[in-house]
Amino acid sequence: MVVAIAMEAEAMPFVEHLGLKLEENFFPNQAPFLAYSGSHNECQITVVTNGKDTVFGTGVDNVGTVPASTATFMTLSKMGKDVDLVINAGTCGGFKAKGAEIGDVFLTTASANHDRRIGIPGFVEYGVGMIQSTNTENLAAAINAKHGICTTSNSLDHNEDDDKLMLSNDASVKDMEAAAIAWSCKLFDTPHFGVKVVTDIVDGDRPSHEEFLENLGSAAKSLQAALPKVIDEVCGKGHVEL
């Protein structure tokens, strides 16, 4: 299975926990993406991160849909049918109107975009790009996670247009990669879902970036607690059993 994690700080504790090793030549050497592989309970696991920005000289994590879709596409293109499942793990904003609280673990039921407004028939639906996740009813019960739709954009904040589309997407959580990872998975017909831990409340009073930075540490811990449980539950099962 592949675990796609945008940010290095989110990925490394999990990589170390599983004792995965960096695969030097997994991606072309021009790619910033990184792959860590190993086995766990008879499961082959590859964690893929989007790596650090070298293009703009910022050195920050390559967040957003462009590196996410590209890294996932490259991974599936290389590994092909060896990938039975893609799990997209990371932090997110949560909607209190949907019962989200900081630290909550959500499994995605679907993903969609809220920053692709293309007001031409056909292109409207393409822009939204709703993709169903693999059913994870049993998994959610087993690890005590919530369920909901993840809405994706390339911005950490959100304006009125975003709010309208996030509502229309019926989103419980908001992130910056899920819909793009789902797009690549869908092209390869690879089962996939997201494990998203809430760092900030989207429909609350505080700016996302403040709350995000404040809660990143505790949410990262929550993610690190949840991810091994997910892996233990998922390992050795077909996606229809999830």
Added chain:
Amino acid sequence: MVVAIAMEAEAMPFVEHLGLKLEENFFPNQAPFLAYSGSHNECQITVVTNGKDTVFGTGVDNVGTVPASTATFMTLSKMGKDVDLVINAGTCGGFKAKGAEIGDVFLTTASANHDRRIGIPGFVEYGVGMIQSTNTENLAAAINAKHGICTTSNSLDHNEDDDKLMLSNDASVKDMEAAAIAWSCKLFDTPHFGVKVVTDIVDGDRPSHEEFLENLGSAAKSLQAALPKVIDEVCGKGHVEL
């Protein structure tokens, strides 16, 4: 050289003009992207389009940054150093404040994003993601094109947040792919620029999608007139001569 064109209707007249042939196994068969190759005046030319949407069942062109970056990355990853230049050709919105008129041909001097607002130090610059295009001073003079910065988002329309960032990007034209294509090119250190024909006026009175649909035909003709001239000028020259 590679010519990246998002929309099939924009690409096909050019493909037919040059007599390029579809390369059946250029991309993995799960990819929607298409590659047409051939030679022209001793130049090897590959036109890459993003293909049609099969994921959401709309059948429309795969517009936007996600397919654009992925298709370009896959292309450069496959062709490597055989690609001396990537030209991103397509339609765009133009800013009358920057002298843009419908039908104008612009060569990009740089590209940047206006829908990636990430209010955390370092991530701000990453989100904007300004990338310089290859210098095309001689080319612009030779084909009588204008010069300017292209600002990219995944929406055809634009709201107040977009307006602020497009202004701050000092954009002459606005599209939905340039910054993503530039990102993949920059990773491979491949010289690149955009050839963009204006279909609608961004800072005018009419909604983009109305004007876009109305002028797509004439702008497509303008693009078809400009592209062969670009190729004839560029063929056989190093990018430093452009």
